[in-house]
Amino acid sequence: MKIAIQGEPGSFSHEAALKLVPGATIVPTSLSADVFAAVSDGSVDAAVIPIENSLAGSVLEHFDLLLNHDVQVERETLLRIRHNLIGMPGTTVEDIGRVFSHPVALAQCRRFLAEHPDMESFAYYDTAGSVKQLMELRDRHAGGIASAAAAKYYGAQILAADIEDNPENYTRFFQIRRTSEATADPEANKISIAFSVENRPGSLVAALSELSRLGTNLTKIESRPVHGKPWEYIFYVDCQLRERAEADRAVAVLKPHCAMVKSLGCYGEARQ
Amino acid sequence: MKIAIQGEPGSFSHEAALKLVPGATIVPTSLSADVFAAVSDGSVDAAVIPIENSLAGSVLEHFDLLLNHDVQVERETLLRIRHNLIGMPGTTVEDIGRVFSHPVALAQCRRFLAEHPDMESFAYYDTAGSVKQLMELRDRHAGGIASAAAAKYYGAQILAADIEDNPENYTRFFQIRRTSEATADPEANKISIAFSVENRPGSLVAALSELSRLGTNLTKIESRPVHGKPWEYIFYVDCQLRERAEADRAVAVLKPHCAMVKSLGCYGEARQ
Numbered sequence: 237m238k239i240a241i242q243g244e245p246g247s248f249s250h251e252a253a254l255k256l257v258p259g260a261t262i263v264p265t266s267l268s269a270d271v272f273a274a275v276s277d278g279s280v281d282a283a284v285i286p287i288e289n290s291l292a293g294s295v296l297e298h299f300d301l302l303l304n305h306d307v308q309v310e311r312e313t314l315l316r317i318r319h320n321l322i323g324m325p326g327t328t329v330e331d332i333g334r335v336f337s338h339p340v341a342l343a344q345c346r347r348f349l350a351e352h353p354d355m356e357s358f359a360y361y362d363t364a365g366s367v368k369q370l371m372e373l374r375d376r377h378a379g380g381i382a383s384a385a386a387a388k389y390y391g392a393q394i395l396a397a398d399i400e401d402n403p404e405n406y407t408r409f410f411q412i413r414r415t416s417e418a419t420a421d422p423e424a425n426k427i428s429i430a431f432s433v434e435n436r437p438g439s440l441v442a443a444l445s446e447l448s449r450l451g452t453n454l455t456k457i458e459s460r461p462v463h464g465k466p467w468e469y470i471f472y473v474d475c476q477l478r479e480r481a482e483a484d485r486a487v488a489v490l491k492p493h494c495a496m497v498k499s500l501g502c503y504g505e506a507r508q
Numbered sequence: 509m510k511i512a513i514q515g516e517p518g519s520f521s522h523e524a525a526l527k528l529v530p531g532a533t534i535v536p537t538s539l540s541a542d543v544f545a546a547v548s549d550g551s552v553d554a555a556v557i558p559i560e561n562s563l564a565g566s567v568l569e570h571f572d573l574l575l576n577h578d579v580q581v582e583r584e585t586l587l588r589i590r591h592n593l594i595g596m597p598g599t600t601v602e603d604i605g606r607v608f609s610h611p612v613a614l615a616q617c618r619r620f621l622a623e624h625p626d627m628e629s630f631a632y633y634d635t636a637g638s639v640k641q642l643m644e645l646r647d648r649h650a651g652g653i654a655s656a657a658a659a660k661y662y663g664a665q666i667l668a669a670d671i672e673d674n675p676e677n678y679t680r681f682f683q684i685r686r687t688s689e690a691t692a693d694p695e696a697n698k699i700s701i702a703f704s705v706e707n708r709p710g711s712l713v714a715a716l717s718e719l720s721r722l723g724t725n726l727t728k729i730e731s732r733p734v735h736g737k738p739w740e741y742i743f744y745v746d747c748q749l750r751e752r753a754e755a756d757r758a759v760a761v762l763k764p765h766c767a768m769v770k771s772l773g774c775y776g777e778a779r780q
Contacts, residue, residue: 290738293731296565359631404736437748440729441713441720448713456741457712459565459729464676466562466780469728476709508738 239411240265240274240283246364246386252315252409253284266361272301275414282310282413289317290406292340294458298410299472302500303430308418309410309501312426314508317405319345321396322367322380322387329395334358336366337381345381348399355379367392406508412501424502425476426455427483431494432462432470440471443493452477452486470496476505511683512537512546512555518636518658524587524681525556538633544573547686554582554685561589562678564612566730570682571744574772575702580690581682581773584698586780589677591617593668594639594652594659601667606630608638609653617653620671627651639664678780684773696774697748698727699755703762703769704734704742712743715765724749724758742768748777 239256240263241249250262263280265271274280288294302309319341323332332355335342339359342349349357360366366380371390379395380386387394433439447454452475459469477483483502490497511528512535513521522534535552537543546552560566574581591613595604604627607614611631614621621629632638638652643662651667652658659666705711719726728746733739749755755774762769 288733290733291735293568293733402736404738406738437725438720440726441716444713445717445720448710448717453709454712455739457729457731457743461560461562461565463563464674466676466678467727471729 237261237282238263238280240271240280242266242268242271242285243362244364244368246367246383246389247362248315248317248383248407249284249286249409250364251383251385252286252313252407255315256284256311256313256409256411257282268297268301272305272307275307275412276305278414282411284409284411286407287410288408289340290404291344291402296458296460299430299458299460302412303470303498306415307412308415309428309503310413310418310421311411311503312506313409313411314406314506315409317344317400317407318383318398319381319400320384320387320394321348321399322382322392323378323395324370324374324376325391325393327376327393327395331376332379332395333377335379335381336360336369338363341381344401344405345399347401348396364389408506418501421502421504422480423504424480424483425478426474426505427477427486427502428472428474428500429487429490429497430470430472430500431490431497432468433494435468439493443490446489446493447473447475447486450482450485450489452482472500477502509533509554510535510552512543512552514538514540514543514557515634516636516640518639518655518661519634520587520589520655520679521556521558521681522636523655523657524558524585524679527587528556528583528585528681528683529554540569540573544577544579547579547684548577550686554683556681556683558679559584559682560680561612562676563616563674568730568732571702571730571732574684575742575770578687579684580687581700581775582685582690582693583683583775584778585681585683586678586778587681589616589672589679590655590670591653591672592656592659592666593620593671594654594664595650595667596642596646596648597663597665599648599665599667603648604651604667605649607651607653608632608641610635613653616673616677617671619673620668636661680778682773690773693774693776694752695776696752696755697750698746698777699749699758699774700744700746700772701759701762701769702742702744702772703766704740705766707740711765715762716745718761718765719745719747719758722754722757722761724754749774
């Protein structure tokens with residue numbers, strides 16, 4: 237099974253994809269938009285994308301892309317995020333003068349970086365990519381912040397392990413597929429829905445109250461701007477379902493209150 | 509009046525600050541956290557911060573900072589965002605090989621950049637800062653994407669005007685002050701509130717329904733993760749008020765449903 241991920245081999249998305257589909261062939265892709273395009277045009281079977289981190293919050297671009305592509309969320313999984321300072325084999329923490337990583341990873345290792353004031357931080361497009369780069373350049377003074385899997389993949393060395401400030405660091409990933417090929421999980425107990433409400437007072441609360449009356453439990457809500465309509469929003473909600481059939485009812489009760497409703501997919505809730 | 513902004517002189521925040529307080533002394537500051545610190549410690553009288561763009565969405569970091577500092581939102585304003593390609597005086601569009609700007613500005617000028625495939629894009633920390641840099645380096649092959657005010661401030665030249673993809677591009681700014689010095693606007697018709705709900709099914713909808721029953725109109729909702737408590741959220745809502753006194757009632761009706769409630773401020777709604 238070919239699975240597209242955003243980022244380089246050895247990234248957390250790579251790890252999540254193998255957790256969901258052991259033995260999958262991973263197709264690393266630079267841009268999230270291209271990941272969705274690869275799913276849409278059938279050049280991959282599925283994609284695994286991060287949707288939310290327990291510290292940094294939602295990956296908002298992925299909500300926009302989920303809405304605008306004919307794909308469905310089939311499964312979710314959680315990954316404990318452990319960051320490591322990684323360098324060339326044979327180097328030590330003291331050798332490192334410049335540290336490269338994704339801005340979110342740098343932000344999650346503030347304490348370690350503050351304790352090492354000689355290290356200058358640089359934003360890089362990818363966690364695993366920072367390790368790939370220092371190995372390609374054979375740069376003994378550069379460090380990357382990435383997963384243990386990245387160190388292993390590129391033959392680099394972990395110089396300092398588990399350097400994240402907060403151990404309660406989890407990322408939630410979705411596995412997505414073309415709508416026409418997505419299989420319905422009869423055990424699904426969660427649904428993600430995108431909707432926009434009619435532009436009149438009270439319509440958002442009225443829509444949410446309908447979900448509440450149904451007995452579904454709203455676990456998350458996000459809003460994203462509607463392009464070209466300033467201060468109108470698309471809302472993204474996650475609801476726990478007591479049974480699979482509740483999913484269709486949830487979409488149905490929203491419709492009278494909404495200008496647009498789209499189910500992004502039903503799936504089984506991941507546990508830590 | 510001394511007003512801190514995040515970013516360089518000539519930035520959109522600079523423009524918004526002067527729109528709110530003509531003649532203000534602007535204190536440019538690199539990091540948003542330092543802007544809030546300057547307000548808190550009294551080294552400036554106020555700050556003007558972007559909170560939301562009609563295309564890119566919310567500036568989530570600023571929600572976190574509003575919650576964690578003893579400040580209040582006093583006023584809001586809207587600014588129409590017009591992006592320009594800016595270069596050294598005497599250069600033309602054809603001279604430009606590298607374009608620097610804030611990632612959000614680059615993303616908002618995708619069409620222009622696609623029409624000029626010879627230009628390579630580079631993320632920079634600030635729109636106005638990209639113009640400052642090319643003028644300091646006297647780099648005739650570098651362009652910045654920034655406001656007309658930035659071109660004027662640094663003595664640079666607009667090579668292509670209004671290059672944004674979507675003209676419905678507005679940014680909403682807050683003026684904030686220390687809570688002890690914020691003046692209550694008796695004409696305020698809007699409130700921003702942060703709250704976290706008790707961790708039980710239905711509590712978010714119950715809390716929002718209380719606001720609805722009061723007759724306030726919920727215009728916006730955002731969620732941010734609670735650090736150290738995966739999958740728990742702080743919600744940020746904006747409500748329209750029919751009268752100033754409704755603000756206190758809104759906070760009061762939320763309390764029984766919430767683990768935490770904080771009014772971020774009452775202010776008059778800005779119009780386009």
